[in-house]
Amino acid sequence: MLIYFYIFAGVFFVSALSLLGLFFLPLSPKFVERITLSLVSLSAGTLLGDAFLHLLPEAAEGGDGRLSIWLWALVGLIFFFILEKIVHWRHCHIQTSPVHPHHLGVMNLVGDILHNFFDGVVIAGSFLVAPALGWATLIAVIAHEIPQEIGDFGVLIYAGYSRNRALFLNFATALSAVLGALVAVVLGSRIDNFSDLIIPFTAGGFIYIATADLIPELKKETAAHKSLIQLLCIISGVAIMLILKFIFE
Numbered sequence: 001m002l003i004y005f006y007i008f009a010g011v012f013f014v015s016a017l018s019l020l021g022l023f024f025l026p027l028s029p030k031f032v033e034r035i036t037l038s039l040v041s042l043s044a045g046t047l048l049g050d051a052f053l054h055l056l057p058e059a060a061e062g063g064d065g066r067l068s069i070w071l072w073a074l075v076g077l078i079f080f081f082i083l084e085k086i087v088h089w090r091h092c093h094i095q096t097s098p099v100h101p102h103h104l105g106v107m108n109l110v111g112d113i114l115h116n117f118f119d120g121v122v123i124a125g126s127f128l129v130a131p132a133l134g135w136a137t138l139i140a141v142i143a144h145e146i147p148q149e150i151g152d153f154g155v156l157i158y159a160g161y162s163r164n165r166a167l168f169l170n171f172a173t174a175l176s177a178v179l180g181a182l183v184a185v186v187l188g189s190r191i192d193n194f195s196d197l198i199i200p201f202t203a204g205g206f207i208y209i210a211t212a213d214l215i216p217e218l219k220k221e222t223a224a225h226k227s228l229i230q231l232l233c234i235i236s237g238v239a240i241m242l243i244l245k246f247i248f249e
Contacts (some may be wrong), residue, residue, distance in 0.1 A: 003127055003131065003134075004139035004185065005130070006101070006121065006127055006131065006134060006135075007124045007128075007134070007181050007185065008181060008211075010123050010127070010134070010138045010169065011120045011123055011177040011181045012126070012178065013087070013142070013179065014116075014119060014120075014123070014141055014142060014145055014169065014174070014177055015116070015174040015175050015177050016171075016174075017142065017145045017146060017149045018080045018149045018152070018153075018167075018170040018171045018173070019149075019167060019170070019171060020146065020149050020150055020153070021149060021150055021152070021153025021157075021166070021167065021170065022153075022163075022167060023234075026071065026080070036147045036150055037147075037217075037218065037221065037226075037230065038230070038233050039143070039146050039147035039150075039233075040147045040217060040218060041152055041214075041218055041229070041231075041232075041233030041234050041237070042143055042233040042234070042236060042237045043143045043144040043146070043148075043210075043214060043237065043243070044049055044101075044210040044211075044214040044215055044234050044241075045096045045233065045234040045235060045236060045237020045240075045241075046139065046140040046143040046144070046208055046212075046237035046238070047140050047143075047144055047206040047207070047210040047214075047237075047240045048049075048206070048207065048210045048234075048237070048238060048239055049140070049237055049238040049239075049241025050136050050137055050139075050140035050203075050206055050241050051202075051203040051206040051210075052202075052203075053136075053238075053242055053245050054132075054133055054136040054137070054241060054244075054245060055126070055133070055137070055199050055200070055203035055206070056069070056073065056200065056203045057201055058129060058133050058199055059072075059073075059196070059199045059200045059203065060129070060233075060237050061239055068196070068200075069106065069196075069199070069200045072196075072197055072200035072201045072204070073200040073201070073203050073204035073207070074204060075201055075204060075208075076200065076201035076202060076203065076204025076205040076207065076208070077207055077208040078204075079204075079205065080205045080208040080209060080212075081208060081212070083118075083216040084111075084213075085115060091162055092113070092170035098210050098229075108168060109156075109173055111215065112152060112170070112173040112174070112176075113158050113173045113176045115148075116175075116176045116177040116180070117174060117176040117177065117179060117180040117183075118180055118205070119141050119177045119180060120176070120177035120178060120179060120180025120181035120183075120184065121180040121181070121183060121184045121198065122137060122198065122202040122205070123137055123138055123140070123141055123177070123181060123184075123186075124180070124181040124182075124184035124188070124200065125184045125188065125194070125198035125199065126138070126184050126198075126199070127198060128184070128185070128188045128194070128195060129195045131137070131153065133199075135244065136241060136244045136245070137202065139240065139241075139244065140241065142210075143237060143240075144209065149174070151172050152172065153166055153167070156163075156169060156170060157216060160205065184198070186220060218230050
């Protein structure tokens with residue numbers, strides 16, 4: 001029963017991160033952008049670290065070199081590509097093209113529902129395999145959610161929603177993570193090899209988000225000192241995952 005407490009406490013905490021925008025509203029846009037890009041760098045590092053240091057090694061622990069592990073990782077990568085094509089939305093949420101504000105807000109909400117749902121699935125799926133893997137994945141998701149939720153709130157304000165309505169809608173969509181966790185718990189109890197699928201699938205999704213969404217945004221910054229900060233944040237994210245691996249082993 002304790003593992004279920006960890007799962008739902010974790011996804012509720014991740015959902016609560018949607019309220020972070022309230023704390024950043026009084027700050028200057030330049031400062032928020034600077035902080036957000038540093039957090040995006042940290043997020044890229046934690047996602048890559050979790051994928052390569054925790055998820056894929058856990059999936060391959062059997063030592064039989066099963067081809068299905070790498071196929072499911074590719075499925076996860078391709079799935080997140082398709083998901084973004086469907087909702088026309090990028091996880092980093094940095095506006096780079098002129099889109100009608102209201103339409104942008106709707107896309108943001110639809111994309112968030114799907115994205116948070118799968119956050120809940122991967123958190124629950126990781127905890128069901130092993131608590132150590134669950135904690136590592138939860139931390140990686142949290143690191144990714146912080147810059148995302150700040151960006152989400154800003155997008156909704158830009159789209160014309162009031163501050164209170166933007167907070168409510170952001171939180172409401174974030175709760176889809178709870179539904180995702182519930183689905184994973186049900187499937188995990190009914191499908192014998194569920195963890196064999198969800199773990200490499202999650203790794204593929206994390207690799208896609210980090211390399212296709214986050215790092216390309218960071219590459220737009222060409223100033224040497226800012227690029228160095230981004231690199232240090234990425235390395236810090238990987239280091240956090242490495243430290244967790246030693247702690248839980």
